[in-house]
Amino acid sequence: MASTTTTSRPSLSEWFKTITFYEILVGMKATLSHLLNYRPVTLQYPHEKRTLPDNYRGMLALLRYDDGTEKCVGCDLCEAACPSRVIRVVSAEVPGEPTKRYSKEYYMDMTRCLFCGMCVEACPVDALGMTREFEWAVYDKRQLHLNKQQLLAIGDRSFPIREKRLELQHPNVAFFNVAFKHVPSKPD
Amino acid sequence: MTEFGLRLAISLTQIAAVMGIVVITVLILTLAERKVLGWMQDRMGPMEVGPYGILQPFADAIKLFFKEDIIPAGANKFLFTMAPILCLIPTFIGFAVIPWGPNWTFEIGGISVKPFIISDINIGILYILAFASLAAYGIILGGWASNSKYSLLGGLRSAAQIISYELNVGLSIVGVLLLAGSLSLVKITDAQAGGFWNWFLFALPAPQIFAFVVYVISTVAETNRVPFDLPEAESELVAGFFTEYSGLRFAFFFLAEYANMMLVSCVAAALFLGGWNAPYPGTILALVGLPSFAWVENTMWFAVKTYSFLFLFFWLRATLPRLRYDQLMRFGWKVMLPIALGNIVVTSIAVFIYQQMK
Numbered sequence: 001m002a003s004t005t006t007t008s009r010p011s012l013s014e015w016f017k018t019i020t021f022y023e024i025l026v027g028m029k030a031t032l033s034h035l036l037n038y039r040p041v042t043l044q045y046p047h048e049k050r051t052l053p054d055n056y057r058g059m060l061a062l063l064r065y066d067d068g069t070e071k072c073v074g075c076d077l078c079e080a081a082c083p084s085r086v087i088r089v090v091s092a093e094v095p096g097e098p099t100k101r102y103s104k105e106y107y108m109d110m111t112r113c114l115f116c117g118m119c120v121e122a123c124p125v126d127a128l129g130m131t132r133e134f135e136w137a138v139y140d141k142r143q144l145h146l147n148k149q150q151l152l153a154i155g156d157r158s159f160p161i162r163e164k165r166l167e168l169q170h171p172n173v174a175f176f177n178v179a180f181k182h183v184p185s186k187p188d
Numbered sequence: 189m190t191e192f193g194l195r196l197a198i199s200l201t202q203i204a205a206v207m208g209i210v211v212i213t214v215l216i217l218t219l220a221e222r223k224v225l226g227w228m229q230d231r232m233g234p235m236e237v238g239p240y241g242i243l244q245p246f247a248d249a250i251k252l253f254f255k256e257d258i259i260p261a262g263a264n265k266f267l268f269t270m271a272p273i274l275c276l277i278p279t280f281i282g283f284a285v286i287p288w289g290p291n292w293t294f295e296i297g298g299i300s301v302k303p304f305i306i307s308d309i310n311i312g313i314l315y316i317l318a319f320a321s322l323a324a325y326g327i328i329l330g331g332w333a334s335n336s337k338y339s340l341l342g343g344l345r346s347a348a349q350i351i352s353y354e355l356n357v358g359l360s361i362v363g364v365l366l367l368a369g370s371l372s373l374v375k376i377t378d379a380q381a382g383g384f385w386n387w388f389l390f391a392l393p394a395p396q397i398f399a400f401v402v403y404v405i406s407t408v409a410e411t412n413r414v415p416f417d418l419p420e421a422e423s424e425l426v427a428g429f430f431t432e433y434s435g436l437r438f439a440f441f442f443l444a445e446y447a448n449m450m451l452v453s454c455v456a457a458a459l460f461l462g463g464w465n466a467p468y469p470g471t472i473l474a475l476v477g478l479p480s481f482a483w484v485e486n487t488m489w490f491a492v493k494t495y496s497f498l499f500l501f502f503w504l505r506a507t508l509p510r511l512r513y514d515q516l517m518r519f520g521w522k523v524m525l526p527i528a529l530g531n532i533v534v535t536s537i538a539v540f541i542y543q544q545m546k
């Protein structure tokens with residue numbers, strides 16, 4: 001009977017705590033204090049919504065300039081940047097303007113999107129934006145396969161104040177949102 | 189024949205009233221439990237149905253009523269159907285001997301009627317204990333008839349647990365019976381009249397504090413509530429003995445559990461906390477000059493005691509984690525049983541000396 005651990009007798013206070021269920025009473029006091037100082041952390045979601053952070057990454061949208069023309073120039077950089085292959089762009093020339101391109105078709109399969117925002121960062125003309133919409137639950141997931149018109153509509157309702165076209169841009173070239181110092185100024 | 193008919197009519201009215209009170213209380217309890225648990229855990233509980241979710245029990249009832257009633261393949265159909273009823277009836281029968289208010293008698297057409305108790309039988313507490321034990325059959329048969337291993341394990345656990353702790357309930361009550369000298373709940377309650385110092389929890393020859401603690405812990409175990417809810421341990425047994433039940437049959441088990449909680453609370457109030465007696469001598473309404481309305485005050489005190497005891501159930505559930513099975517059994521047999529037996533010895537000696545001194 002060579003026991004390595006010596007079981008010490010409980011002291012009187014420990015013994016008293018055991019028979020009076022001291023630890024349980026402490027726990028019950030804690031729960032009761034929460035009942036009396038009732039401060040729920042619950043947010044009644046459909047009725048009240050939390051304030052979203054400024055850099056919230058919600059539903060994706062295509063944007064327009066203030067004159068109503070699409071920003072997208074069909075460069076496919078978003079498609080290349082997308083890690084989960086959400087985006088599919090079919091690029092085409094603007095009829096009659098061989099130097100200018102646009103996206104003839106633009107599809108986003110939002111069932112696969114992970115809202116990383118890399119397409120928005122990749123876009124050279126800021127044609128993509130992340131809105132603050134997040135209530136996109138649908139009964140048929142094919143409804144999440146969005147085309148260009150739907151994406152533009154999301155952009156229209158989420159960004160009512162549109163960006164102006166740059167002053168220093170040639171009307172006939174595909175342009176980027178950088179200062180084109182070498183482009184001659186617009187004739188007045 | 190008319191006398192028999194009148195007696196039957198009065199009894200049926202009383203039974204309907206008591207059943208109504210029990211069912212309404214169960215409805216309130218289901219909501220109160222979720223609300224109290226929510227408040228204790230910094231949540232809100234149900235909030236959607238009605239203002240502050242007060243209509244949630246009705247929504248639950250309607251939902252359970254319209255759910256599909258599934259009988260699993262390979263289940264014993266007869267026993268599977270019988271088990272919820274076997275569980276429900278013994279608990280509801282127990283309410284027949286609970287005294288809800290003062291022990292009054294009045295005459296209707298030559299028949300003496302006790303308005304606040306369905307039947308004042310002289311072995312009331314034995315009757316309740318006997319039927320409470322029968323409810324274990326409902327649980328174990330429900331577990332066995334489901335043809336599911338989880339149900340069977342839950343039923344077995346429940347049977348072992350109820351047998352172990354029913355013993356402690358019975359033994360903790362013996363002290364009260366020694367003090368009151370009767371098995372009738374009406375007589376036991378009458379013996380505690382005249383202030384809270386006469387309640388058997390504090391009554392002088394032998395205060396039943398230890399017996400009360402044993403009774404509380406054992407009833408929590410007997411009604412399969414947290415921290416002794418091993419028969420329905422979600423993390424181990426899905427839902428225990430009612431895993432395979434759905435719809436109305438599940439609702440019956442649910443109703444039985446809450447009715448059982450209410451029954452043990454009523455018994456605790458009647459045995460230890462003075463039943464319908466106010467914690468001061470007499471009643472205020474009788475003092476004011478309305479002795480015919482004193483029953484309102486008395487029944488209110490009974491309700492307050494019962495509901496405080498039910499609140500304790502919720503409070504324990506919000507506080508404590510589940511015990512392990514061997515801990516449960518060791519606690520029941522090695523701690524609760526000796527305390528209950530010691531309480532009987534001490535109470536008997538105290539009562540004997542008290543009677544010799546008188």
